[in-house]
Amino acid sequence: MLRTLIIVIFIISFFILSILLIPITYLISKINLRLSRTISYKIVRFVCNVVTFVSGAKINVSGLDNIPDGPVLFIGNHNSLLDIPISFHKIAHKELVFISKIEMKKVPFINAWLRLIGSLYLDRDNIKEGLKTILKGIDELKNGYSIFVFPEGTRSKDGKMLPFKEGTMKLAEKSGAPIVPVVFTHTSDLFERQMPRLKKAKITMVFGKPIYVKDLAPEDKKFTAKYVQAIMQKTLDEI
Numbered sequence: 001m002l003r004t005l006i007i008v009i010f011i012i013s014f015f016i017l018s019i020l021l022i023p024i025t026y027l028i029s030k031i032n033l034r035l036s037r038t039i040s041y042k043i044v045r046f047v048c049n050v051v052t053f054v055s056g057a058k059i060n061v062s063g064l065d066n067i068p069d070g071p072v073l074f075i076g077n078h079n080s081l082l083d084i085p086i087s088f089h090k091i092a093h094k095e096l097v098f099i100s101k102i103e104m105k106k107v108p109f110i111n112a113w114l115r116l117i118g119s120l121y122l123d124r125d126n127i128k129e130g131l132k133t134i135l136k137g138i139d140e141l142k143n144g145y146s147i148f149v150f151p152e153g154t155r156s157k158d159g160k161m162l163p164f165k166e167g168t169m170k171l172a173e174k175s176g177a178p179i180v181p182v183v184f185t186h187t188s189d190l191f192e193r194q195m196p197r198l199k200k201a202k203i204t205m206v207f208g209k210p211i212y213v214k215d216l217a218p219e220d221k222k223f224t225a226k227y228v229q230a231i232m233q234k235t236l237d238e239i
Contacts, residue, residue, distance in 0.1 A: 003198035006054050014047055015109045022112050029116070040116035041095045048085035055082060055190050056200035061090055063207030066180060071141045072210070073172045073179045075228055077161050077236070078150035080187035087148055087182070090205060097140045099133065099149040099168070118145060124153055124165070134170050141175035148182075151225060159188065161233060164225035173213045173224065181208035181228055183235045206235055 021043065029036035052059075072094065076083060084098065098114065102123040105111050120136055123129045137147055149171070151164040172179045182205065189201035208231060213224055220227040 001197055003054055003056060004196055007051055007198065010050060010054070011047075018109050018112070022109075022116070025116050036116065037118050038095065040113065044113050044117055045088045045092075048088035051085045052082070052089040055085075055198050057082070057086060057187075057190055057203050058200065059086065059090065059203045059205055061205045061207075063209075064090075066207045066209050067091075067094075068178055068180075068210050071144055071175070071177045072146045073141065073175075073177050074146065074148040074182050075164075075168070075179055075232070076148065076150050076182040077184055077232060078152050078155050079159055079184055080155065080190060080192055082190050083150070083184055083187050086184070086187065086203065086205065091146075091148075094146040097137070097145050097147045099137060099147060101153065122149075122168075130167065134167060137171045138174045141171060141177045146177075147171060151229075155188075155192075159185070161229060161236070164229045166223070166225040169213070169224035169228070172211075173221075176212075176214070178210035178212050179224075179228060180210050181232045181235070182206070183208070183232050183239070185236065185239050204239055206239070208232065208235060 025036050025040050028039065074087070074091070076087065088096065095117070097117065098119040099122050100114060100119060102121045104114065105121045118140060120133045122133045141147060149168050151168045152162040153165055154162070156162055171177070185204040186201055187203055189199065190203070191198055211228060213221055216224065216227065
């Protein structure tokens with residue numbers, strides 16, 4: 001329980017500090033939005049680094065050299081709440097925009113920091129609002145930011161991937177940004193499988209080769225989500 005206690009104390013302390021930091025970064029955004037986002041991103045990444053370290057995650061990463069320069073659409077499978085801080089921790093050279101489910105918009109402090117780094121909320125039950133989010137995401141990619149999204153829409157309970165949502169692939173198709181698959185294994189071993197305790201676990205994180213939608217065969221381009229998921233499933237099977 002010690003790891004859990006340390007993280008709880010750290011998060012509470014950060015929330016208290018956020019009472020000061022959030023208004024400051026918000027005011028900076030009114031003067032220089034890009035600077036505000038960079039500052040906010042460094043703060044969020046620092047918090048994620050601490051959480052990842054204290055959690056006891058031993059992460060074996062491969063394929064980092066598959067990440068191309070410029071904006072990227074990262075597509076990940078989703079097993080744990082800790083997938084997000086681990087992603088911030090390991091993707092160090094890009095500022096990430098996360099597309100989160102709409103429920104995250106109601107979480108105090110976290111929703112403010114997500115907004116400050118430019119992250120978006122996807123309401124999968126509202127087609128019109130979902131389309132607006134995709135269009136905003138396309139603009140973010142065109143403006144040079146990278147996006148990380150979990151196209152399953154929710155966490156898998158058993159480690160098996162749920163069907164990918166096709167709409168998120170429009171982000172790559174319409175922006176021209178490459179898709180980089182990110183495969184996680186055993187992240188749920190850190191927390192979900194022994195809640196509320198945190199336990200040391202060996203994590204695998206594999207970055208696949210970039211996929212350019214424009215280069216796909218017509219059938220694969222029509223069902224890009226299915227194509228990407230098949231590649232990620234093959235990586236999971238090999239692991």
